[in-house]
Amino acid sequence: MSRRRISLRQELPLLVWLVFVWGALWQDFSPGNLLFGALIAVVVARLFYLPPVELGGRFSIVRAVAFAIVFLGKVVAASFQVLYLAVARGPKVTNAVVAVQLRSHSDLMVTATGHVISLIPGSLVVEVDRSTSTLYIHGLNVRNGEDVMNLRKEVRDTEAGLIRVMGTKDELAALKQEEGA
Amino acid sequence: MNPEVSGVDTVIDTVSAVFMVVGALMSLGAAVGLLRFPDLMSRMHAATKPQVLGLFLLLASVGLQLGTWWVWPVLLVAWIFQLLTVPVSAHMVGRAGYRTKHLHKELLTTDELEAVVQKAADKRDADDDETSGPA
Incomplete structure (x- = not known):
């Protein structure tokens, strides 16, 4: 099974969610903490690869x-x-x-x-x-x-x-x- | 005490009191359902579902009482994880329960899954017979 690369845009909802959880758990939404959270989110999403969720492309x-x-x-x-x-x-x-x-x-x-x-x-x-x-x-x-x-x-x-x-x-x-x- | 502040406080206290009592009532309902419902499947309804509302109400009253904005994201995350995990656990237990026949057939008015499961089981038995040998 080949690992299809997923675009950043497709991965974005997951990353935003991870950063939100990070901020919520630290109870700290300062820019520095969020930046560090984003870094960890990207690393986690790359290391622990999951099949991409295929979104419909629209959201109302x-x-x-x-x-x-x-x-x-x-x-x-x-x-x-x-x-x-x-x-x-x-x-x-x-x-x-x-x-x-x-x-x-x-x-x-x-x-x-x-x-x-x-x-x-x-x-x-x-x-x-x-x-x-x-x-x-x-x-x-x-x-x-x-x-x-x-x-x-x-x-x-x-x-x-x-x-x-x-x-x-x-x-x-x-x-x-x-x-x- | 400042009367204007205490007015708002009274509203918050009242709302969170109502939320807490109703939330606790939902948990009580789950316990009553566990005892009174006849089989595993209907107990799953009682065991998993009222929590969704009960936890929402209890978390909301915690948020109202603490009165600081930074607890809301944690409470939201807690509730969303509950929303994500409850159906999965309910489904896994329900599925296993159905297949191991932990249910009262006589209490089902309709069962549109039985034939499908039976067919799959027959097919698996047939496959096993074909490939049967020393394991």
Whole structure:
């Protein structure tokens, strides 16, 4: 396997993140400390080589903020729902494992969707089929076919939101076409 | 005491008190879920998820109480690492749990993974038979 060189631009989000962690851990954001952190970040990124994350090439900050707010709202709502289920239903709760086919085939998008869906209480990614980009999701309190449809729609909507934030142009165009139809 | 300052302080104290109580409630919910849910998979929901909100609320109240800007980046980093690691651990345990059959099938209304796993297992058995020999 040949090691493809990755451009600095592609590596930049990782480096910025590493420098931010460095500054946060030292609790010191003075220029000298950040410069030293940047130096270490570059050395670490060169020495401990990881497969590059293939970004979609676009990022919408407005959409990201909107997505984050909706996400937090869902987490709050679902946390209370799981709390209620734990107390009220307990052992009688019924679940389901549902296969959801995603639109995107990019690893980043499948990972991000799986993460977000796992972080919202009540759904958990059990298995990923990378070749067909299908997520198998364990849903809490899925009682009937309608709930299964809701869960599937929820996952697809989450993916749509992520595509709007950072999907490639092709994915975005496909999404718009699908919505228009 | 200066009344204007204490007014702001009261708001901060109230908000962080609410955050702390709700955050602790979420952790309690996780404990209750662990005890009451019937199988590993549904327990995973309780064990991993309320922490996301609970930790967020507790960290936010820590940030509010310390009242210095430089703790916020650390708290943010702590929370983001939690966001990154929780789904992975939940997935690994859930996946292993499903494959080792630590779940109550009768409580699943739908299972669209069973056929896929069964097919993979059959295929692996067939491959093993073909290449069987002294190991």
